[in-house]
Amino acid sequence: MNLKRSGALLGAVALGAMTLAACGSDNNAASSGVDAASSNATCEGKANLSSAGSSAQKNAMDQFVSTYISVCQEKGKTVNLAYNPSGSGDGRTQFIASQIDFAGSDSAIKAEQAEQAKARCVGGEAWNLPLVFGPVAVAYNLDGVEDLVLNGEVTAKIFNGTIKKWNDPAIAALNPGATLPDQDITAIIRSDSSGTTDNFQQYLTAASNGAWTTGAGSDFTGGIGEGAKGSAGVAQAVASAPGSITYVEKSYADQNKLSAAQIDTGSGPVALSDESAAKAIEGAQFKGEGVGDLTLDLGSIFGTKEAGAYPLVLATYEIVCSKGYDADTSAAVKSFLTSAANEGQDNLAEQGYVPLPDSMKEKLNASVAAIG
Template sequence: MNLKRRSAAPALLALIAAGSLVVAGCGSDPNAKPGGNGGGNAAGGPPANCGGKANLTAEGSSAQKNAIDVFIQSYQAQCSGQNLAYNPTGSGAGVKQFNAGLVDFGGSDSALKDAEVAAAQQRCQGNPAWNLPLVFGPVAIGYKLDGVTNLVLNGEVAAKIFNGQIKTWNDPAIAALNSGAQLPSTPINVVFRSDESGTTDNFQQYLTASSKGAWTQGAGKKFAGGVGSGAQGSAGVSQAVSGAAGSITYVELSYAQDNNISMAKLDSGSGPVELTPETVGKAIESAKVSGSGNDLKLDLKSVYGGNTAGAYPLLLATYEIVCSKGYDAPTAQAVKAFLTTAATNGQQQLPEAGYAPLPESFKQKLLTAIQAIG
């Protein structure tokens, strides 16, 4: 999964400028202090307690790499002389390196699995490791259909498209969701990720949760729909759809925008919802925390299968895997400072990178957990 943003997202930026999400300020804080205690914070929440270990290390999810780059810039602006080196080797490698004590925290597309919890606790000197969801990215169901730019889908119809039960664009099930639209009899060309992808896994989880049993193929990083043609990576699927009328795919927001692909509104039962920062923020707010205390492991099935009014349900979450306690004092201080910066000032530039900023209520949950790291 790659959420890289290669050009500005005007719709996202305009909505944020209009105040659709609580994200204040822009750029570095003029009151930031170079090192020591009390690095300034222009975006609300506690100030970063700069200092400690000068060169943090982290490894894992490639999905969040571009967001981490944004966070590093904010961290360096706020805490002079501090740095983080992030190696985007994939979620599995990130968890392994964290559990082996080779990096200060891990990045993962999913929370720690049951089989990984004991090793993480041992790495943290007998203390629990926490899953902190820091980066969220919306996924579009992108399509190209001449004369149709305002398509509405729901989980059931999307599932039947992506497993081949619905074969043409004027199918009655699609028409029922798009009253008045002139839907052609064009065959539907499904385009899927041919490589293993966290985007595919989350998309199939969405179909499983939202389709009322229409999707029986399960989840996983390989597309299981059994129809269509594959393309390599997010760039490949978006380019394939942009060049072929009648095509449909699932792809990260930035790629849909950059390739001028129309994006379907999703109706979870409370009316069609367009993909915007505000609607993604509502989905994040509606996500249930399945972890206990400050372990913020999420149950995204509550989002995928929910019907919260105004919430866009198809999104990805990536985690930072950290020790609740067990770091030496300099490392704990620096980890907390980096994550505090990332959750506050670092959120401001995320739309330009193709990610969704944290809504205020969720940000406060995250900051509470960060401040409790020992």
């Protein structure tokens, strides 16, 4: 794909609040060995790009920015994208208000917010472009239990308060031979509006055989739990609270050295791994057809019964205007997303994410090229 735009994209990334949580430092691994000549990123457009939203994609965004800087430096350009991991809900709000160039969100923009975005995207609409896939761990802190197995129904009952003890018969039935303590379960939930919460609750709705009855949404609906803000907040809370459990992106679970439950979809327990998550993503379907909005049919992932597929995978979208940007902003947004969708995917697994399958990368590149 060749992007032909003019202008210069200048600046330097503000990394003060963007250090990689997974390694405690700037991610420079991707910045070495990047073949700029093979990149279709033009490095052209407005001087400063801005984005905000999903904390789940923060580590991936750091890598995308680092890689983009490297590509553009080799092309004689200095680039800037500042990303604020303020939460998916805040990102969508800022996007609608034209306070940022694009948003990161763990939930597709839809309904009333999608209508509101049309005023910002003059002559166009908001497109949801899946750029980052992150397995969500059902992470727990339980001494002596390293290979916990759960399924959708039992997980739903833990997070709606029906199952209160770790040695509950329903948990024991999934873990024969394990010594489960007579200990209260403390559910740690997101206190902020979160696409991770929305995706987790959509998973419970799809996979719990009716045990989850309170629906989905960016706010937790289960009626129990102790709240913590952000992905880092819930992971740190579980790390410091024996007997606790949460839902959090794999990168944050890894960072805090939390155990992650295996999930039994009916075809046997499946451990969370790059391979098992990728297997679920490869079976993903889209709600629409053709080039443009790429909102996923999440039921095709969350409800999978395929052996060896880990179903609890969060898709993070970049929400962009299909039309309505000025020429410089359009060029910069397209250039950055082109880099992120291609060379930016290299080494993502090291940050706890799953790189885009080739079939999805092809669709994403076509949609990015179609931005007006």
